[in-house]
Amino acid sequence: MSVIADHMSRELLAAVPDERISEAAQHMVARGVGAVLVMDGDRLEGILTERDILKAVAAGLSEDARVRDWMTRHPETIEASDSTDHAAALMIHGGFRHLPVMDGGAIAGIISIRDLMRVALQDSAPRGV
Numbered sequence: 175m176s177v178i179a180d181h182m183s184r185e186l187l188a189a190v191p192d193e194r195i196s197e198a199a200q201h202m203v204a205r206g207v208g209a210v211l212v213m214d215g216d217r218l219e220g221i222l223t224e225r226d227i228l229k230a231v232a233a234g235l236s237e238d239a240r241v242r243d244w245m246t247r248h249p250e251t252i253e254a255s256d257s258t259d260h261a262a263a264l265m266i267h268g269g270f271r272h273l274p275v276m277d278g279g280a281i282a283g284i285i286s287i288r289d290l291m292r293v294a295l296q297d298s299a300p301r302g303v
């Protein structure tokens with residue numbers, strides 16, 4: 175059984191609720207990630223994803239829009255010791271592509287659907303390789 179801790183990203187990108195959404199988006203682009211964890215100190219407040227930003231743009235995003243206005247509050251989380259199968263089931267049934275990972279009540283990482291695809295395909299090679 176494959177566990178989350180073996181596949182999650184520990185290099186977290188975080189934003190604060192008062193940060194401008196445009197700044198958070200720029201950081202996401204620079205890091206090549208689709209989500210940023212929204213933190214208040216050590217506490218997870220939410221997650222801001224590509225979909226959240228798309229909703230903000232569609233609604234006429236203003237220059238002063240803040241992360242807190244568009245983030246997903248109290249996102250579903252998963253424990254580092256949980257299985258990757260459990261993460262996949264949560265994502266499919268919840269309709270999202272990123273899960274914050276907790277360990278002992280503290281944020282430990284994030285796992286994405288792309289990470290889970292790597293697990294699923296680790297024994298496969300692309301055609302012609």
